[in-house]
Amino acid sequence: AQSSSAQNTMFILKVHGGTTEEDIIKAINRAQTQAEQNRQRHLDTVLFFDEANTTDAIGLIKEIMCDHRVNGKPISKDLKFIAACNPYRKHTENMIKKLESAGLGFYVKYTETQDRLGKIPLRQLVYRVLELPSSMRPLVYDFGQLNNINENEYVAQIVKNHFKQIPALSQHISCVANVLAWSQEYMRKREDECSFVSLRDVERCMIVFEYFFGQIKLFDKPINDKATEEKKTPLADPVSRSLILALSVCYHARLQDRTDYENGVSKQFISPLVLPGGVVQFKDEIKWCQEVLLDGMLLGPNIARNSALRENVFMMVICIELRIPLFLVGKPGSSKSLAKSIVSSSMQGKASQHPLLRHFKQVHMFSYQCSQLSTPESVIEVFKTASHFQQNRNVAEFVSVVVLDEVGLAEDSPNLPLKALHPLLEDGTEGADDTQQIIAREKRVAFIGISNWALDPAKMNRGVMLTRGEPTSDELTLSARGICSNQDNDRVRERLEGLFAPLSEAYYEICKQQKRDFFGLRDFYSLVKMLYWICAKSNAHPLNWQSLEHAVRRNFGGLEQFDPVEVFRKHISLPADPEHGSIPNQLRDIVSPGCSQLDLIKASLKTRETTWHGENRYLLFLTENYAALRILHHYLHDAVHISPAKSRDHTDEQSDTLSLAHMEPFVLFGSSFPRDKEYTQVCRNINQIKICMETGRTVILLNLESLYESLYDVLNQYYIYHGGNRYVDLGLQTHRVKCRVHDNFKLILIAEKAAVYEKFPTPLINRLEKHFVLTKSILTDWQHAVLEIFDDWIDQFCNIEDLNRSQTFSRSDAFVGYQNDTPAAVVFQATYCMSVLQQQLISTP
Secondary structure, eight states, rough: EEESTOOOOEEEEEOOOOHHHHHHHHHHHHHHHEEEHHHHHHHHHEEEEEEEOOOOTTTHHHHIIIOOTTEEEOOOOTEEEEEOOOOOOOOHHHHHHHHHHHHTOOOSSSOSOOEEETEEEEGSSSSSOOOOGGGGGGGGOOOOOOOOOHHHHHHHHHHHHHTTOGGGGGHHHHHHHHHHHHHHHHHTTTGGGGOOOOOHHHHHHHHHHHHHHTTHHHHHHHHHHHHHHOOOOOOOOOOHHHHHHHHHHHOOOSSOOOOOOOOOHTTOOOTTTOOOHHHHHHHHHHHHHHHHHHHHHOTTTOOOOOHHHHHHHHHHHHHHHHTEEEEEEEOOTTSSSHHHHHHHHHHBGOOOOSSSGGGGGGEEEEEOOOOTTTOOOHHHHHHHHEEEEEESOOTEEEEEEEEEETTTGGGTTTTTTGGGGGHHHHTOOOSSSSSSSOGGGSSSSSEEEEHHHHHHHHHHHSSSSEEOOOOOHHHHHHHHHHOOOOOOOOOHHHHGGGGGGHHHHHHHHHHHHOOOOOSHHHHHHHHHHHHOOOHHTTTTTOOOHHHHHHHHHSOSOOSEEEEEEEEHHHHHHHHHOOOOGGGGGGGGGSSOOSHHHHHHHHHTOOOOSSSSSOOOOOOEEETTTTHHHHHHHHHHHHTTTTOHHHTTSSHHHHHHHTHHHHHHHHHOOSSGGGGOOOOOOOOHHHHHHHHHHHHHHOEESSSOHHGGGHHHHHHHTEEEETTTEEEEEEEETTEEEEEETTTTTOEEEEEEEHHHTTTTTTHHHHEEEEEEGGGGGGGGGHHHHHHHHHHHHHHHHEEEEEEEEEEEEEHHHTTOOTTHHHHHHHHHHHHOOOHHHHHHHOOOO
């Protein structure tokens, strides 16, 4: 809280979830001291509580306003109080359903959450606020909201204030204000998160307009060149072009379905604004500018220049340059994290490789991984760190960027860490610090929040929102083509050209059939990459159904609801499987790969050195009673061509190099005990994983839900290359380091099938190659024959007869801890031990 007036007559305390009673008492003491001085000058003193119903200290605010006391002590009568509260509005049922099912989903079901307003869970409210004490209710005055007439007047005044410094634009005031007023009204009529607009959006739109108008010489030529390439006529009016680009940032980007807005807003461009090409030109101008910025980025090979990446990069660049907070909202696989990495590596100020980017600020990102362990203090800390980093630098050429990764994960944290964002995004301050009331926008840090669903409007309204929905079939086909190769004449891609469209159609059908987003865009992209490698390595052998089935089962496995292979079979017809004898031995694993569960598991466990394609994804094994753990211990050795017996032989230098410590997988168990979920224990676990990443040791994780959020960057498998090594971010919250990733490193998650289906967050599932593993599913034919005999013996053992009666015990009565997969596990373990013994006998001289 601090003064906003030269005479210190009003103090403002920006209340948020992290505001404590101590903060309020400090504000009262400062205001009382000033009130005594103001009384001598016959001036009133007012302390204003902004968003008073967002803090747990609402009881103290009630005592101050109703009783005029602080913890029982009287307050000076010269000090007056005003409080503003966010309204109590419940989301529509459709919106609630969308929030519950979208993106990450919620860790805690709404029926179990303790955060409630009466019987309504706080997450179902438009604004996450607390209940006002009963004695404050008579003081409430419903301010309501601006009607259209008053809002239009405010909009016109905001436009006029911004145009004062540009006399040539005075004749454009009314028409620009009309376009913005229409946009405000259009958004407010919507029934989703886009409907929550305010005059802040108008102010931001004018800031973006001024930027593009001032930089029109920088953008004009490359945009016009793009139009010429497409044999179209670009806009010649700089005002209209600047307004279109400003609308694209502040209004157009937040919509999933943009057709109605594009048709409507293009009709609002009346003289002196010009838009001769109508809605087509409106869309083209936005696309051309996005492509110009994407051309300046450092894009690695096999990165598709699709509309999602293009728009993500454009929005990040503009919002970082102008220090406007940005929220990226989209399903997993919509290029959010990829765009962040590209912008971070490309925007190096005057040292940038592309001439265009040398006109932009140098960017340094401070990533913060949100999780259920996040706190308001830790969020504030990352803002402080970023602010201090740019403090002694020229803010006209350098900007620190706070990036909150998977910010939606913190929405259900019991600490409510995101409440601290309100003053940080709006004023650049913590709200309770009296050193500065408002930090000028030019001196603030930039902000990017990456989420899988929209947050509450109180947060989203303090920045720009970009919403990425499902790509269209054409966009998905274009992405598939770009993932294969960016070269114009790629013969391998040409062999796959006819498959891109039917693959996209099959993917969309799978998305419709699944009950939740178990499969996502990452699975589709990985499928395309695998098919490309099959064609590249097969020496002109035509792609056959067996190869496609192998790739589909590798990337669309783990779901029992339906068989994805049958979906792809309906859309794609390929040549019959080749005769085994016609394939050279060295190509059999590629041209005719196995499709049994055992073959798929063996193939997925291969490392970067032993696999026939570029790199395997990290794995998620769905199982029952953790049966997959024993299976992995056996087949991991086969995957790296080292038998268990040989891995224990330390007689020569080579076996010392491939020592047991490096070859045996490192198994990390978790539990639901409180201390296993503490921050310090999570840090220990991350450090152990870091060591394994650097040494190439396989890591198996079980029951470590509190850890998975820290691994999202690792699971993306999007690496930074330096000195011939691969690096990736690893850490928790603000503590993140670049960790070297060994070529042989592999990460495997083992989880109960029910837990994955019901509790695992969607982004985690989509990042992994999934397989449903039971011991019975990986037995060979002769082991199945043994299993049948063993099953008959178990039935006979459970059949007990006496002279008087016959009583049959169930298998679980006869064998303690018996499960359906127990007989298969016994057969597997027994035959495994026999094979090890045989190897030892053979190797013994």
